[in-house]
Amino acid sequence: MTNDPHEQNPAGKMFPYVSRAIKNSADLMLEKSGLHHGQARLLMILSHADGMSHSKIARDLHISPAAATKVIKRMEQQGYVQRRSDPTDERISRVYLKEEGLILVQKIHATFDRLESIMFRGFSDDELVVLETLLTRIYDNLQENILNDNK
Structure with a gap:
C-alpha cells in the first residue's frame, strides 16, 4: 500500500x-x-x-x-x-x-x-444529475479550501 x-x-x-x-x-x-x-x-x-x-x-x-x-x-x-x-x-x-x-x-x-x-453522449439524465452534484461538491470543497487558506 x-x-x-x-x-x-x-x-x-x-x-x-x-x-x-x-x-x-x-x-x-x-x-x-x-x-x-x-x-x-x-x-x-x-x-x-x-x-x-x-x-x-x-x-x-x-x-x-x-x-x-x-x-x-x-x-x-x-x-x-x-x-x-x-x-x-x-x-x-x-x-x-x-x-x-x-x-x-x-x-x-x-x-x-x-x-x-x-x-455527455451515452449518459442518462440520472447520471448527469449525479455528475453535476459530485462536481459541485468538488468545486465547493476547493472554494472552501481557498477561503480557509486566505485567512
Whole structure:
C-alpha cells in the first residue's frame, strides 16, 4: 500500500486529462469558425456585458492589459467589435459587439452545445444529475479550501 494520493484516488488523476481533452476539442471546433479560445472568450464576455473597458476585459480574461489590447485590436480589424470612448470619461475606451460579433456569439453557443452533446453522449439524465452534484461538491470543497487558506 502506498501513500501516493493518485494511486489512492484514481478519479483525481482524470481531471487534468478531461480538462485538456475539453480544451483541445473546443479549440478544434472553434478553429472551424476562424477563432482561437481567447477571441471566443472575449466575445462571450461582451455578450453578457457589452461596453466593457479594456482593463475590465483584461481582468475577466486573466490576461495583461497589453494582451487584451492585442485581442481587441484583432477582433476590431475582423469587424466583430468596435471601440468607443466612454461618454463620461474620454480616457476610458469601451468595447462593443458589432452585428458580425453577435452572429459569431451564436456560432460559439452552437459549438459549445455540440461539445456538450459529445461529452455527455451515452449518459442518462440520472447520471448527469449525479455528475453535476459530485462536481459541485468538488468545486465547493476547493472554494472552501481557498477561503480557509486566505485567512
